[in-house]
Amino acid sequence: MAIRTIVRYPDPRLQQVAAPVERVDDSVRVLVGDMAQTMYEAPGIGLAATQIDVHLRIIVIDLSEKRDALQVFINPEILSAGGDLTVHEEGCLSVPGVFENVERPGAITVRALNERGEAFTIEAEGLLAVCLQHEIDHLNGRVFVHHLSRLKQSRIRAKLAKQERDAA
Ligand code: GNR
Ligand code: NI
Numbered sequence: 001m002a003i004r005t006i007v008r009y010p011d012p013r014l015q016q017v018a019a020p021v022e023r024v025d026d027s028v029r030v031l032v033g034d035m036a037q038t039m040y041e042a043p044g045i046g047l048a049a050t051q052i053d054v055h056l057r058i059i060v061i062d063l064s065e066k067r068d069a070l071q072v073f074i075n076p077e078i079l080s081a082g083g084d085l086t087v088h089e090e091g092c093l094s095v096p097g098v099f100e101n102v103e104r105p106g107a108i109t110v111r112a113l114n115e116r117g118e119a120f121t122i123e124a125e126g127l128l129a130v131c132l133q134h135e136i137d138h139l140n141g142r143v144f145v146h147h148l149s150r151l152k153q154s155r156i157r158a159k160l161a162k163q164e165r166d167a168a
Helices: 026-041 126-139 150-167
Strands: 046-048 058-061 071-090 100-113 119-125
Touching: 026 046, 026 058, 046 126, 058 126, 071 126, 100 126, 119 126
Parallel strands: none
Antiparallel strands: 046 058, 058 071, 071 100, 100 119
16 A cells, blocks of 8 residues: 555646546555545544545545544436535645635535445535545545635635745
8 A cells, every 4th residue: 555645725636527437446445545544644633535646536534533443435426415504614635734615515415336336315404414425525626715705715816826935
């Protein structure tokens, strides 16, 4: 397994729409392993393949305290979204140091394939619903800052540009 580099907003590669995985084979499982290791090392609670510049529809999530409950979603599809609109503070490994409230549907039903290529369906609410929607946005070329006002987006771009300058 290998730790991959995470692409940072506003890199245009984050706007690419990811393609479906055609066959869940060993190359996909190697990629899932790299994504998990990259997420754990960051550390984060989720990662979309888009964030490591691989434009395939693959997500990893681990919401557990002990970091031992990896969830893999290949070709995830939101079958339905409902419940009350819920506000949650979001962060993103591609937008380091920025945390903002985002409003999303509180409950979703998602169908996906697991690492063995088997289809499953889950009903998610709470943090899992937030995280799945955040990650599926990445696969569609969207970052959580796109849910914010244009003014906030430009302030965030300025903040990240300054971070890059100060790091150089
Ligand atoms: O680590 C992460 N934390 C987080 C917190 C609130 C809502 C969404 C997230 S996902 C984020 C990791 C990430 O950037 N995934 O794309
Ligand atoms: Ni993110």
